[in-house]
Amino acid sequence: MSNHSDANSYTGYNMNSEITTWSNQKAWRKKGQQSNVLIVDSSATTRILVANMFIDCGIDADTAGDSTEAVLKYRIFNFDMVIVEVNMEALAGIHIAKAIRNAPTSSENPLLIYALTDNERQESIKKMKDAMMDGFLRKPITIEAIEEIAKHHCLSSEY
Numbered sequence: 560m561s562n563h564s565d566a567n568s569y570t571g572y573n574m575n576s577e578i579t580t581w582s583n584q585k586a587w588r589k590k591g592q593q594s595n596v597l598i599v600d601s602s603a604t605t606r607i608l609v610a611n612m613f614i615d616c617g618i619d620a621d622t623a624g625d626s627t628e629a630v631l632k633y634r635i636f637n638f639d640m641v642i643v644e645v646n647m648e649a650l651a652g653i654h655i656a657k658a659i660r661n662a663p664t665s666s667e668n669p670l671l672i673y674a675l676t677d678n679e680r681q682e683s684i685k686k687m688k689d690a691m692m693d694g695f696l697r698k699p700i701t702i703e704a705i706e707e708i709a710k711h712h713c714l715s716s717e718y
Contacts, residue, residue, distance in 0.1 A: 577701060578708055578711075579679075579697075580673075580693060580694030581688065581693065584671055595619040596642060597620075597621050598621070598623070599625075599626075605644065606624065607622070609675070612700070613705055616705055616709050616714075621636065629643070629659065634662055640672070640673065642675050643659075643672065643675065652676075660672065660690070672692045672693055673694050676698065696708065
């Protein structure tokens with residue numbers, strides 16, 4: 560399980576201007592296994608863009624456009640990380656993160672969950688922490704942010 564600090568305090572580590580994390584959890588994969596990420600966003604354009612950035616960094620990526628699809632895919636596949644837009648219309652990303660954290664899975668791998676957001680207000684950060692998210696990526700997301708998150712969490716053998 561991820562190391563989460565007290566949800567009432569914002570003690571995130573700013574990795575760069577685009578990423579804040581409060582987790583030092585490392586992805587756990589058997590030697591030779593590829594890390595994989597699930598991108599959850601209501602915008603198909605954003606899903607494709609972010610997924611392609613992860614793929615460019617040597618990390619497998621899949622996408623989901625809503626909460627039902629996200630939880631179903633999480634139950635089937637052993638994702639190392641989930642990136643979820645917290646302002647989705649159908650069901651807020653906070654609720655998706657909680658549903659995924661509570662979903663039964665056969666994986667023993669620790670799961671990293673990051674919010675994708677342009678909202679850094681204290682109450683939003685508290686909600687992310689309460690949902691046991693590991694941090695957040697600021698919009699607009701860049702390939703440098705993806706590379707940094709991959710490096711920090713050892714998601715790719717390239718870093």
